[in-house]
Amino acid sequence: xxxxxxxxxxxxxxxxxxxxxxxxxxxxxxxxxxxxxxxxxxxxxxxxxxxxxxxxxxxxxxxxxxxxxxxxxxxxxxxxxxxxxxxxxxxxxxxxxxxxxxxxxxxxxxxxxxxxxxxxxxxxxxxxxxxxxxxxxxxxxxxxxxxxxxxxxxxxxxxxxxxxxxxxxxxxxxxxxxxxxxxxxxxxxxxxxxxxxxxxxxxxxxxxxxxxxxxxxxxxxxxxxxxxxxxxxxxxxxxxxxxxxxxxxxxxxxxxxxxxxxxxxxxxxxxxxxxxxxxxxxxxxxxxxxxxxxxxxxxxxxxxxxxxxxxxxxxxxxxxxxxxxxxxxxxxxxxxxxxxxxxxxxxxxxxxxxxxxxxxxxxxxxxxxxxxxxxxxxxxxxxxxxxxxxxxxxxxxxxxxxxxxxxxxxxxxxxxxxxxxxxxxxxxxxxxxxxxxxxxxxxxxxxxxxxxxxxxxx
Numbered sequence: 001x002x003x004x005x006x007x008x009x010x011x012x013x014x015x016x017x018x019x020x021x022x023x024x025x026x027x028x029x030x031x032x033x034x035x036x037x038x039x040x041x042x043x044x045x046x047x048x049x050x051x052x053x054x055x056x057x058x059x060x061x062x063x064x065x066x067x068x069x070x071x072x073x074x075x076x077x078x079x080x081x082x083x084x085x086x087x088x089x090x091x092x093x094x095x096x097x098x099x100x101x102x103x104x105x106x107x108x109x110x111x112x113x114x115x116x117x118x119x120x121x122x123x124x125x126x127x128x129x130x131x132x133x134x135x136x137x138x139x140x141x142x143x144x145x146x147x148x149x150x151x152x153x154x155x156x157x158x159x160x161x162x163x164x165x166x167x168x169x170x171x172x173x174x175x176x177x178x179x180x181x182x183x184x185x186x187x188x189x190x191x192x193x194x195x196x197x198x199x200x201x202x203x204x205x206x207x208x209x210x211x212x213x214x215x216x217x218x219x220x221x222x223x224x225x226x227x228x229x230x231x232x233x234x235x236x237x238x239x240x241x242x243x244x245x246x247x248x249x250x251x252x253x254x255x256x257x258x259x260x261x262x263x264x265x266x267x268x269x270x271x272x273x274x275x276x277x278x279x280x281x282x283x284x285x286x287x288x289x290x291x292x293x294x295x296x297x298x299x300x301x302x303x304x305x306x307x308x309x310x311x312x313x314x315x316x317x318x319x320x321x322x323x324x325x326x327x328x329x330x331x332x333x334x335x336x337x338x339x340x341x342x343x344x345x346x347x348x349x350x351x352x353x354x355x356x357x358x359x360x361x362x363x364x365x366x367x368x369x370x371x372x373x374x375x376x377x378x379x380x381x382x383x384x385x386x387x388x389x390x391x392x393x394x395x396x397x398x399x400x401x402x403x404x405x406x407x408x409x410x411x412x413x414x415x416x417x418x419x420x421x422x423x424x425x426x427x428x429x430x431x432x433x434x435x436x437x438x439x440x441x442x443x444x445x446x447x448x449x450x451x452x453x454x455x456x457x458x
Contacts, residue, residue, distance in 0.1 A: 023039060039062040039063075055085070058089040059080070099141040115150070125148045144167050155186060182205070190220075197226045204232070205233075206241065212237070252266030258319060265291060280293065293325070329404070345367045345368065400430075
């Protein structure tokens, strides 16, 4: 049998066959109907731009599988960018952001700049749109944010999978990128049943600039979040937000990516700006190298039946903090009228609750295994260098503070029926800073124990 001979014409034929077999993109200029993506991997050098003001348009992955992959020279805000759309549906495909080739060190934007306009090389960016559905889309190795939705309404993000995404700041630490960001007054939204793993920054985040409309009427529910170096969930500058039934583990990992120099202490659920009329309920997290909840600017809301359990060996939590922390960075409102009930904190680095503000009800919580750093009055002990003249700050189970970002009146709070245990808790169960009166608050019926020792607080 004669040996096949491959000359120039045969090589051209092979190239032609390979080219003809490569999947080709359909027409993206259409404004409505269905854009059916072909099967296989499509390498993109530029963003796919949805026709502006598209309406009732679906971009659908092929049943056999479609992957949109960023080329090494990709140039664009996102692999898919939409602006001014109505009734946009993105379903059933995969995005590979080629982070190894495209990620560059980048810090956070200026306070008056939206993230959608600042970051490039994202997965999907949607701006000024309404009735948007992103369902069953998977993201891997996205350089910056997997999803950014800005100034939009009626947004539904369901069944999304995100892995190994986000870039770093010039410092080599996380810059909060990698997950899902809803910003600039996005309202009437839900993020539901998503799985987010190995994200360098925040997994799910609402954010608006100080002078922008607040995000509103949102639900973040039944998501699974693992191995993030910043916050699992952050609610920022928002109203009427429900955070329910989410689960997570290893928040604040890998440790070397935690932005501790900029006080980017990880939290299972974080809060920023002015946040009110919101509920965090039934969320369960394990292994938090930071705080369970940071309630900075949270007022007129509820914190109910959540758990944060961190019982691995002590060395696993180098940045372990107080379990639940109130703060008042936002200049417009003081923390007030918050119900904190039925929560479990097991294994905090310091105390269970740092409380400031007024008219809070703190009842039926279990603050267990506290003060793993074993702080007392010895400032030389590692992790126990409290402010001079305030030894109670790091040793108290429940600490009534005179303020945080600025002074606050901490009074008329009810602290009743809580269980507080851990190192030194029998003696230092509930303490107040200088200038804060315990008698200006109602404190009764709290059970305070050193580990394994019975006791009752005043």
